[in-house]
Amino acid sequence: MAMGFCDDVKAAAEQIAAAPEITIISHIDADGISCEAILSQAISRLEIPVKSVFVRQLEPLTMPQVPDDPSLKIFSDLGAGQQNLMLDRGLTEKDVLIIDHHVSQPCEREYTQVNCLPYGHTRMSAAGVSYLVAKELDNANIDLAQLAVIGNVGDMMAREKCGLVGPAREIIVEDGIRHGSVDVRKKDLNCYGTATRPVHLSLAYNDDPFVKGISNNPEAARQFLKKLGIRQQAPDGRWYVWEELSDDDRRTIISGLAQQLMANGEKTDRLLMESYRFPGEIPRTPLRNAQEYATLLNACGRWSKPQTGGAILRGDRGGAYRDAEHMLNNHRAILRELLQYIVDRGVKELEYLQWLHVGGKYPDTIDGSGAGMALPKRNPGKTILSMCEVPGHHT
Known part of the structure; x- marks a missing residue:
């Protein structure tokens, strides 16, 4: 430094x-x-x-x-x-x-x-x-x-x-x-939900990079894994998450995705990332890796309960964590709805930026998050400006 x-x-x-x-x-x-x-x-x-x-x-x-x-x-x-x-x-x-x-x-x-x-x-x-x-x-x-x-x-x-x-x-x-307290995987798959989402959903809901024929298509992602010979469910029917797969299975999936990208003339430079996992946290929870943990904290903040997030960071795995999980589920549902709203309504493009106005339909604490999620689906090379109505104010 x-x-x-x-x-x-x-x-x-x-x-x-x-x-x-x-x-x-x-x-x-x-x-x-x-x-x-x-x-x-x-x-x-x-x-x-x-x-x-x-x-x-x-x-x-x-x-x-x-x-x-x-x-x-x-x-x-x-x-x-x-x-x-x-x-x-x-x-x-x-x-x-x-x-x-x-x-x-x-x-x-x-x-x-x-x-x-x-x-x-x-x-x-x-x-x-x-x-x-x-x-x-x-x-x-x-x-x-x-x-x-x-x-x-x-x-x-x-x-x-x-x-x-x-x-x-x-x-x-x-x-x-x-x-x-931190475990690093230097060449991990660049996708979200590796601790909580079934593998096929992690692949389907990921669009950075966008893999044609898999991204935004859960059934196609499931069939892709099936063709690779990846066991997707445990004997009790529970879906495996990414971090539960063997190293060999992970390598097989990454190789298959790389081939899919190259077959469509796409670059593979965004396929891998360095991931940060927390071995001391409970498996199959959002606390297990940095991305999902941060989403949990953001949910607390966006719904006016930042103190709840702080309590979790201090080790509360009881009431605070249960409250945060509830907020996270609600947060995800609203964000999905907001993202679809933006995709359906579209954005206004100017020379140097693109903008949208969601009115009073969504709170000002999440409209920016929705715009960020929508950016790869619009024009990722141009800054996006999101506006909304705030009660008692005029935008």
């Missing part, structure tokens, strides 16, 4: 260690929820009183949620671009610490900030930065590396390169491996 970034991490750790009490203000997505869980646990281990506030956005309407007390305010996964709000609130340099990965806003007051972006670390999320600060506080916080992996993957940091890169890979993932 760049020396200046290391200095910023060290300065942040010193500011935290010297604080008599702390308030964490974090975002509601998987990255922000992971940030809060990392920081709050690291701070609690120092026996410093800490409380947390989650916000959808840091804006004038949500600033009143930031308590007016003498605690150090840590803004995580937000704040870099909203420093004028802190200035308007009268917060001093000693009152604020920003841990972020977004573009920073110029401000006449120099708040302490740890931001990976100015140092060229464009593929690391705020959870990654939070973890580096936690590790600087105490090397024993290496057990929190798993949470940082979840946050990074949830913020799509692994999507472009089919795996994490830079400090997120070289430091955070490696720490997780050393701790034993």
